[in-house]
């Protein structure tokens with residue numbers, strides 16, 4: 001792992017063992033994240049984004065299981081750490097923010113005390129010092145100190161999400177995983193939370209951001225990885241992907257994104273993502289793809305490097321997986 005790399009996921013498989021069968025939610029995913037990088041994972045509902053995010057700090061719950069692969073983080077192999085060691089990494093080195101901060105905040109406790117508690121528990125500092133530090137954290141996420149004494153229900157959705165971010169960054173993790181943190185918020189508030197996440201990059205953090213909104217991802221991230229049916233289908237520098245999306249699924253996501261300036265026609269991708277307990281043979285996108293060829297129904301396309309990104313599509317690969 002090079003010095004700049006923070007996270008390296010290799011051939012990761014995460015399955016859910018359900019009555020319906022084995023749901024291959026993350027199927028052979030490889031990804032890298034460098035220090036001070038903002039990476040967005042983009043895809044429709046049910047394509048495995050949250051499962052991938054939860055797998056990093058080993059928070060996949062039964063019936064889910066990490067089946068194989070590697071996750072290297074700060075030069076540690078997370079999948080081979082003891083339960084105690086992985087607990088030390090959670091919060092300390094890897095922070096999380098989820099879609100609905102109501103689920104992570106205690107409704108009966110003042111938000112400031114919730115931040116302080118994290119500091120007291122993990123840093124073993126005095127209550128007074130923790131309170132001072134919690135006030136600083138509130139400032140850091142754009143809230144005034146008087147919010148310390150508020151209960152979650154007294155805050156707006158955006159303010160609650162700021163508190164959740166303050167808790168997530170309280171121990172100065174190097175990686176912040178944010179799983180659709182702005183989905184429940186209106187566009188203006190969403191934009192402010194995105195500004196806040198971006199500001200954390202300057203403070204030495206890397207962001208692993210999950211969204212179904214390719215426009216939102218394109219505004220902020222350095223890199224985008226497009227996920228479809230448990231697999232990464234295209235990945236690379238945001239500017240390249242947006243200027244020239246190559247995978248028909250990426251093209252579909254972009255065509256489905258409204259653009260108020262260009263007033264273009266918005267076209268949605270026909271159909272739905274497949275059932276991951278029983279995915280189609282070949283390319284998992286072929287049933288919805290307007291370019292589908294015979295080979296797409298039979299054989300899975302390899303992820304190849306082309307035009308400064310990785311892409312898995314038979315339009316660009318020959319039988320042997322070499323570039324056209």
Ligand SMILES: Nc1ncnc2c1ncn2[C@@H]1O[C@H](COP(=O)(O)OP(=O)(O)OP(=O)(O)O)[C@@H](O)[C@H]1O
Nearest residue numbers: 016018023025044045046047048049050051063276
């Ligand atoms: N606890 C579970 N038990 C069984 N199957 C699950 C479980 N959690 C997720 N799955 C399945 O795994 C697949 C991926 O789900 P996941 O939640 O990771 O997708 P997602 O991309 O985060 O979707 P969304 O955008 O709706 O949050 C889906 O087919 C889902 O039904």
Ligand SMILES: [Mg+2]
Nearest residue numbers: 049050051179
């Ligand atoms: Mg999700």
